[in-house]
Amino acid sequence: MPVTTYDVPTGRTGPVTRALWRRFKGDVFLPGDAGYDQHVLGWNRTIESRPAAVAVAADPSDVRGAVLAARDHDLPLAIQATGHGTVVAADGALLLKTSSMADVEIDPLRRVARVGPGAVWTDVNRAAARYGLAGLAGRCGTVGVTGYTLGGGQSWLSRTFGFAADSVVSADVVTADGTMVTATAGHYPGLFWALRGGGGNFGVVTSLEFRLYPVARVFAGMSLYPLDRALDTLAAYRQWALDEPDGMNTAVLLMRLPPSPLVPEPLRGRRVLAIRAFHHGKGGRRLLAPLLDAAGPPLLDGFATRSFPDASAATNGPDAPPMANRQEVEMFRELPDDALDAMVEAGAADSPLAFVELRHWGGAMARPAPDAGPAGHRDVPFSVMAVAPYPTPDRTVVDGHLDRLAGRLRPYATGGTFLTLLTDPTRTRSAFTDANYARLVAVKRTWDPGNFFRLNHNIPPASPGGTVPATQPESDQRRARK
Numbered sequence: 001m002p003v004t005t006y007d008v009p010t011g012r013t014g015p016v017t018r019a020l021w022r023r024f025k026g027d028v029f030l031p032g033d034a035g036y037d038q039h040v041l042g043w044n045r046t047i048e049s050r051p052a053a054v055a056v057a058a059d060p061s062d063v064r065g066a067v068l069a070a071r072d073h074d075l076p077l078a079i080q081a082t083g084h085g086t087v088v089a090a091d092g093a094l095l096l097k098t099s100s101m102a103d104v105e106i107d108p109l110r111r112v113a114r115v116g117p118g119a120v121w122t123d124v125n126r127a128a129a130r131y132g133l134a135g136l137a138g139r140c141g142t143v144g145v146t147g148y149t150l151g152g153g154q155s156w157l158s159r160t161f162g163f164a165a166d167s168v169v170s171a172d173v174v175t176a177d178g179t180m181v182t183a184t185a186g187h188y189p190g191l192f193w194a195l196r197g198g199g200g201n202f203g204v205v206t207s208l209e210f211r212l213y214p215v216a217r218v219f220a221g222m223s224l225y226p227l228d229r230a231l232d233t234l235a236a237y238r239q240w241a242l243d244e245p246d247g248m249n250t251a252v253l254l255m256r257l258p259p260s261p262l263v264p265e266p267l268r269g270r271r272v273l274a275i276r277a278f279h280h281g282k283g284g285r286r287l288l289a290p291l292l293d294a295a296g297p298p299l300l301d302g303f304a305t306r307s308f309p310d311a312s313a314a315t316n317g318p319d320a321p322p323m324a325n326r327q328e329v330e331m332f333r334e335l336p337d338d339a340l341d342a343m344v345e346a347g348a349a350d351s352p353l354a355f356v357e358l359r360h361w362g363g364a365m366a367r368p369a370p371d372a373g374p375a376g377h378r379d380v381p382f383s384v385m386a387v388a389p390y391p392t393p394d395r396t397v398v399d400g401h402l403d404r405l406a407g408r409l410r411p412y413a414t415g416g417t418f419l420t421l422l423t424d425p426t427r428t429r430s431a432f433t434d435a436n437y438a439r440l441v442a443v444k445r446t447w448d449p450g451n452f453f454r455l456n457h458n459i460p461p462a463s464p465g466g467t468v469p470a471t472q473p474e475s476d477q478r479r480a481r482k
């Protein structure tokens with residue numbers, strides 16, 4: 001990973017640090033301080049950041065203070081809540097941590113949650129469940145609500161209710177010039193549109209409000225099978241999934257079970273075929289029957305009717321701990337037999353992969369509201385995702401395996417991806433349709449023409465001479481001229 005160096009005016013008495021200490025209530029860590037090394041870690045340990053300073057914000061005015069301190073001293077700013085989505089090292093930057101701003105408020109009457117930028121899904125799941133409500137949570141409870149939602153957010157309830165980004169009601173944002181604004185459908189609609197899928201490119205979100213749904217209990221879980229019928233099951237899933245109702249959310253994986261005490265002893269570490277399903281509605285087992293039959297007798301039948309928080313945990317298995325890993329994801333309109341063969345080969349008994357997963361999208365994700373944000377390629381029905389632990393120093397086995405799988409799948413893939421699942425920032429454009437990307441660039445030019453927020457899945461602003469598309473709402477154009 002190349003290290004970018006900046007002329008950094010930090011250090012214990014440097015001007016950035018002095019500016020921060022003047023404006024900041026939270027903690028500031030410099031290299032060498034106790035706590036610095038812990039704060040700079042991301043979830044994926046292949047990315048090692050050495051920021052010039054870490055600022056742990058206590059409230060929105062701290063966020064503004066950090067933005068202004070970095071801006072005034074020409075320092076790039078990186079934003080981190082949990083580090084699950086760190087895709088670029090924050091070397092030489094000011095790393096703004098939001099993890100201390102983790103308030104969660106549930107309004108059961110409006111069915112809305114309001115969360116601070118450091119909140120994680122476990123917090124929301126638990127708080128909402130007290131009222132029989134659920135948000136469009138990430139598969140792992142430790143994932144940050146804000147980073148996930150800004151990138152689109154694909155949930156176990158997304159076929160039923162859409163992307164998490166589709167449920168956003170409002171966002172409080174500190175913009176690149178330090179202004180604090182609230183973006184809603186009626187107020188700064190261009191910014192509001194871009195925030196619902198365009199990632200962390202447009203400002204630091206200090207509070208997010210989103211809709212909750214009356215989902216108290218669901219039929220959900222993960223059943224495990226021997227690998228023998230993997231190809232038949234993938235072929236059955238390819239067909240069966242196209243008729244699954246919107247209440248049904250599914251994926252089929254070839255995976256290695258973690259050596260976790262939460263996995264039954266005889267299955268720990270074993271490679272298996274897994275069917276994951278999450279059904280909101282009645283008759284889940286009956287609906288799933290053709291798919292389960294294709295897989296044969298299970299090693300473990302993990303389906304049951306459960307509370308929403310328990311169902312999330314049972315469907316995913318134990319939350320993956322931070323690790324060095326490599327992740328690849330591609331989208332597919334069609335999956336010929338050769339693509340399924342490639343998956344089975346990649347997930348075979350001696351595979352170094354943690355898993356290779358076929359996921360069906362569609363449902364409510366494919367029927368966006370007219371004013372929906374830029375998240376995803378909504379009309380593409382399938383994704384294949386492969387994840388492998390990435391050992392050091394010798395990664396040739398893993399790279400060979402993943403490169404071979406990618407090579408086999410590439411002829412059938414659309415070339416599109418989904419932002420939250422994309423770990424390669426050089427492919428950011430592939431997460432959007434051409435029309436949405438053009439509009440994102442225009443919104444970026446309005447709100448962050450200097451590309452201050454660039455240590456992310458970056459969407460650079462249009463060239464200064466570029467035109468602002470007609471789709472850009474008037475209120476945002478006015479903001480740009482101020």
Ligand SMILES: Cc1cc2nc3c(=O)[nH]c(=O)nc-3n(C[C@H](O)[C@H](O)[C@H](O)COP(=O)(O)OP(=O)(O)OC[C@H]3O[C@@H](n4cnc5c(N)ncnc54)[C@H](O)[C@@H]3O)c2cc1C
Nearest residue numbers: 081082083084085086117139144147148153154200205456
């Ligand atoms: C184990 C695991 C499970 C996952 N499961 C799912 C899943 O089920 N569905 C799915 O869609 N994705 C999933 N993801 C991907 C996840 O949604 C993204 O990695 C997401 O970016 C994580 O957000 P975070 O805040 O936790 O991460 P962070 O690394 O803290 O943030 C990631 C990026 O989000 C932006 N960001 C974060 N906070 C703010 C803010 N307050 N203001 C502006 N920008 C901000 C920044 O650009 C930042 O670099 C998973 C990832 C992992 C590692």
